Amino acid sequence: MQVSDLYKNAYSGGIDMIPVANPMLETIIFVAIVSACLYLFGSKKKESALDRPSTLSLKGVAILAIVFAHIGYFLVADHRFLFPLSTLAGVGVDMFLLLSGFGLTMSSLSRDRPTMDFYARHLKKLYLPLWIVLLTFFLTDFFLLGHSYDAGYIGSAFLGFFPSANLWTDVNSPLWFFTFILWFYLLFPLVFSKHHPSFSAAALAALSYIAVLFAAPLVPGVAHLYALHTFAFPLGILLASWFFTHEGRISDALASFDTRIRMLALAGLVGAIWSFAVYSTVGTPSEQYGNLGLLLLILLFFALQRSSSRLLMLLGAYSYELYLMHWPLMSRYDILYAHLPAALATALYIAALLVLAYGLRLLETKLLGIHVRRSPSQ
Numbered sequence: 001m002q003v004s005d006l007y008k009n010a011y012s013g014g015i016d017m018i019p020v021a022n023p024m025l026e027t028i029i030f031v032a033i034v035s036a037c038l039y040l041f042g043s044k045k046k047e048s049a050l051d052r053p054s055t056l057s058l059k060g061v062a063i064l065a066i067v068f069a070h071i072g073y074f075l076v077a078d079h080r081f082l083f084p085l086s087t088l089a090g091v092g093v094d095m096f097l098l099l100s101g102f103g104l105t106m107s108s109l110s111r112d113r114p115t116m117d118f119y120a121r122h123l124k125k126l127y128l129p130l131w132i133v134l135l136t137f138f139l140t141d142f143f144l145l146g147h148s149y150d151a152g153y154i155g156s157a158f159l160g161f162f163p164s165a166n167l168w169t170d171v172n173s174p175l176w177f178f179t180f181i182l183w184f185y186l187l188f189p190l191v192f193s194k195h196h197p198s199f200s201a202a203a204l205a206a207l208s209y210i211a212v213l214f215a216a217p218l219v220p221g222v223a224h225l226y227a228l229h230t231f232a233f234p235l236g237i238l239l240a241s242w243f244f245t246h247e248g249r250i251s252d253a254l255a256s257f258d259t260r261i262r263m264l265a266l267a268g269l270v271g272a273i274w275s276f277a278v279y280s281t282v283g284t285p286s287e288q289y290g291n292l293g294l295l296l297l298i299l300l301f302f303a304l305q306r307s308s309s310r311l312l313m314l315l316g317a318y319s320y321e322l323y324l325m326h327w328p329l330m331s332r333y334d335i336l337y338a339h340l341p342a343a344l345a346t347a348l349y350i351a352a353l354l355v356l357a358y359g360l361r362l363l364e365t366k367l368l369g370i371h372v373r374r375s376p377s378q
Contacts, residue, residue: 017074018334020342023081030082030343037347041311048251050243050299053308055099059316060309061298062099064350065092066174067326071346074167075331081342084277090291091298093177094232096319098295100181101236102243104188105197109244115189122185128364130178131158133324137171145332164221167327174327176222183211184233197241205234228288235292239299254304262304269301314354321357329353 020026044053065088072086073079079086107113113121134157141147149157149171156162157171165176187207192200208230216223243250257265273294281290302308315322329349330337336345 017077018337018342020076020078020081023076023078023083023342026341026343027080027082027085029341030346033343033347038309038311041309041314043307043309044313045307046305048247049254049303050102053313054302054305055103056316057308057312058095058099058299058302059319060312060314061316062092062095063315063319063322065089065095066323067330067350070167070174070327071330075337076342082346084274084280087277087280087282088294090228090282090287091294093229094291094295095298096177096323097181097184097229097232098236098239100184101188101201101233102240103236104185105192105237105240106244108192109194109197109240112194113189118189119186124368125364126178126182126185127160128367129321129324129360130160130175132360132363134158134171137328140333141171162222163219165225166221167331172324172328174323176225177323179222180226180229181233183208192237197237201234201237201241204237205231208234228291231288232292232295250303257304262306266301266304269297269304273297273301315350318354318357318361321360322353325356325360326353329356 046053048054065085068082068085069087069089069092072082073089138149138154141149153171157175160178160182162170162175162179164170165173167173184204187204191204191207208226212223212226212230215226219226276290276294276297281287284290326349329352336348339345340348
């Protein structure tokens with residue numbers, strides 16, 4: 001079945017997912033492809049535990065976690081494909097939120113910036129690529145799939161308000177996250193105090209928790225998603241305030257680790273992360289706390305490393321653009337899964353999305369008239 005047919009069926013209530021003949025073998029092949037690419041791209045030596053290469057690498061992990069989950073649980077018919085990598089979507093979302101809080105706090109602690117300058121700087125980087133991608137998909141959906149959206153939906157989308165996250169009928173269901181991160185960006189300069197960052201984190205967490213409770217009747221389609229990720233951004237503020245004060249001592253302590261101790265610690269963390277992924281807390285009452293616990297293990301793993309993967313850094317540098325484009329292109333405009341083995345199709349999609357993300361970044365650069373080096377969450 002072609003993807004245009006799949007989406008026409010989806011709009012009428014029927015969905016056919018992509019079959020995978022041998023999901024476990026395809027997963028092994030895909031992991032081998034990714035491992036080879038990580039090796040070929042090489043690594044870059046780190047300067048501190050959470051320097052820019054480290055945070056970019058973590059963003060690379062985050063976007064891969066989200067993409068793998070969307071493929072493994074919503075695009076292909078057999079959920080064993082990409083398992084257990086596909087269980088980490090919640091961790092990926094929390095990673096983006098935590099790194100956003102971390103990056104904004106580190107920047108605010110380093111320099112003073114007027115509130116309006118903060119909004120002008122960050123909101124244009126959030127909205128411009130969003131508008132480009134939305135305009136593209138609204139037009140292609142209409143001309144290629146014969147599907148149109150009402151004016152109210154289109155207007156709401158361009159404002160950045162996404163009250164639903166239907167994978168098959170929304171223009172781009174992962175965009176529920178845009179509304180959520182926008183909330184934190186709007187509040188951060190109003191709440192944050194460089195003299196009391198811990199209080200700022202607590203206040204933002206409380207405001208977000210209360211907002212989710214009151215927003216539930218207004219956005220029933222995504223309120224449960226907001227509730228699962230309320231504390232990650234404030235946790236990023238706390239991490240940044242602690243790291244900003246103790247960065248030198250943290251880096252010195254990690255550098256003093258004996259190589260054998262470091263390798264044992266990394267191996268232990270890999271085992272713990274793998275166990276958390278296999279025995280996931282997704283769907284349980286403790287999901288948010290399980291995701292945050294696993295997130296902290298991944299942070300520690302990357303902090304202990306002495307170098308950062310150039311491939312993960314590349315994925316992290318374009319993670320926002322990848323997030324904006326990946327689901328519609330892989331699902332309703334699929335040209336790879338229909339003709340290639342799942343492992344190869346997934347690898348090629350990641351490569352193709354990187355190329356498109358680079359093109360989108362160039363377009364952003366021309367429209368903004370500046371060299372856009374960082375993603376909005378930095």
